[in-house]
Amino acid sequence: MNRILVVAATALLFLGLAGAAWSETDGDDAQAQIEQYRQMLSDGNPAELNEMNGETLWKEARGPKKAGLEKCDLGLGPGVVKGAYAKLPRYFSDTGTMQDLESRLLTCMVNLQGFDRDELAKHAFDGTFGTPDLVAYVVGQSRGQAMSVPMDKPQEKAAFELGRQIFHYRAGPYDFACATCHGENGRRIRMQDLPNLTTTIGAQRAYTTWPAYRVSQSKFRSFQWRLNDCFRQQRFPEPGYASASTVALTTYLAAMANGATYQGPGIKR
Amino acid sequence: MPYPMRIRAQLHGDVTAITAIISHPMETGLKKDGDKVVPAHFIRMLTVDVGGKRVIESHLNMAVSTNPVLNFKVKGAKVGDKVEINWEDNLGEKGFGESVVSVPE
Numbered sequence: 001m002n003r004i005l006v007v008a009a010t011a012l013l014f015l016g017l018a019g020a021a022w023s024e025t026d027g028d029d030a031q032a033q034i035e036q037y038r039q040m041l042s043d044g045n046p047a048e049l050n051e052m053n054g055e056t057l058w059k060e061a062r063g064p065k066k067a068g069l070e071k072c073d074l075g076l077g078p079g080v081v082k083g084a085y086a087k088l089p090r091y092f093s094d095t096g097t098m099q100d101l102e103s104r105l106l107t108c109m110v111n112l113q114g115f116d117r118d119e120l121a122k123h124a125f126d127g128t129f130g131t132p133d134l135v136a137y138v139v140g141q142s143r144g145q146a147m148s149v150p151m152d153k154p155q156e157k158a159a160f161e162l163g164r165q166i167f168h169y170r171a172g173p174y175d176f177a178c179a180t181c182h183g184e185n186g187r188r189i190r191m192q193d194l195p196n197l198t199t200t201i202g203a204q205r206a207y208t209t210w211p212a213y214r215v216s217q218s219k220f221r222s223f224q225w226r227l228n229d230c231f232r233q234q235r236f237p238e239p240g241y242a243s244a245s246t247v248a249l250t251t252y253l254a255a256m257a258n259g260a261t262y263q264g265p266g267i268k269r
Numbered sequence: 270m271p272y273p274m275r276i277r278a279q280l281h282g283d284v285t286a287i288t289a290i291i292s293h294p295m296e297t298g299l300k301k302d303g304d305k306v307v308p309a310h311f312i313r314m315l316t317v318d319v320g321g322k323r324v325i326e327s328h329l330n331m332a333v334s335t336n337p338v339l340n341f342k343v344k345g346a347k348v349g350d351k352v353e354i355n356w357e358d359n360l361g362e363k364g365f366g367e368s369v370v371s372v373p374e
Binding site for chain 2: 043044045046048049052053215218
């Protein structure tokens with residue numbers, strides 16, 4: 001009886017070792033395959049179509065004032081789109097507020113084209129006014145650029161600090177914070193690995209691949225949408241579109257990603 | 270153009286890899302918007318011509334996703350050959366896109 005146990009234990013030990021060796025190569029292989037899958041997806045990202053539409057919309061004379069957005073200042077001067085997204089959010093002295101890309105687009109579409117701000121905000125995610133396509137075009141123009149969100153002005157530092165606080169603020173019926181899921185390594189929702197956004201590497205990986213085309217929804221999704229959906233999943237009250245708190249949270253995440261190469265628009269499951 | 274298309278055609282050895290990204294709703298006819306059924310609207314026939322020669326004729330259906338990304342591999346094409354893709358959907362609408370075979374950088 002004892003002998004059989006010993007034999008069985010040895011066999012198990014052996015299997016265990018073999019298993020460990022297997023899983024190591026298996027893990028490398030799986031990692032390589034995931035990388036290959038990502039490569040394949042990035043080869044055929046339908047967000048390219050949104051970028052094309054967005055470029056047309058950017059130049060098109062629209063709204064009550066029948067104007068294009070060529071004079072829109074995204075922070076690098078009127079009409080400069082190339083590289084602008086990698087340096088957003090930032091403080092704008094003409095509006096006297098911190099603005100991310102989407103709140104800045106609101107400003108431009110209201111001031112230059114004469115659209116109604118509330119209408120734009122109400123339809124920001126559904127594409128009525130082409131906002132998602134405009135976002136796709138602008139972020140695509142920063143592909144390959146290093147993230148460098150300015151942290152010089154006191155307002156920018158204050159927004160970063162406020163964003164960090166919101167990120168860790170626990171509330172709602174589930175007593176949740178962003179940090180509950182995104183503040184630790186190795187967390188996941190179902191099969192989705194969640195990045196730890198309090199680390200540079202985690203924030204860089206996440207921020208540089210948003211906004212993105214969501215395959216399961218067949219739609220291009222902006223960063224404001226991403227935050228809005230995070231709030232919903234936490235059972236928080238719905239945040240105002242392009243509100244100060246969402247811009248602050250974006251500032252925190254964007255500045256955490258500083259130094260990384262922007263790769264968006266991304267593609268997600 | 271209401272349905273933009275992006276085509277990439279790259280020569281690797283003697284095989285040309287073609288990727289087409291097509292903007293199309295690809296509605297199955299099974300989805301509901303409130304009480305109303307969203308009518309079926311999907312690409313039925315898609316053809317690929319390389320260098321003036323028909324190389325693929327494919328019958329798609331509603332099982333293909335919205336904004337489909339299609340990959341083909343074709344032998345015997347040369348750099349500079351024109352790639353033309355035409356499609357027609359169940360409502361009779363047509364789409365067209367073209368590109369030229371190139372060598373990857």
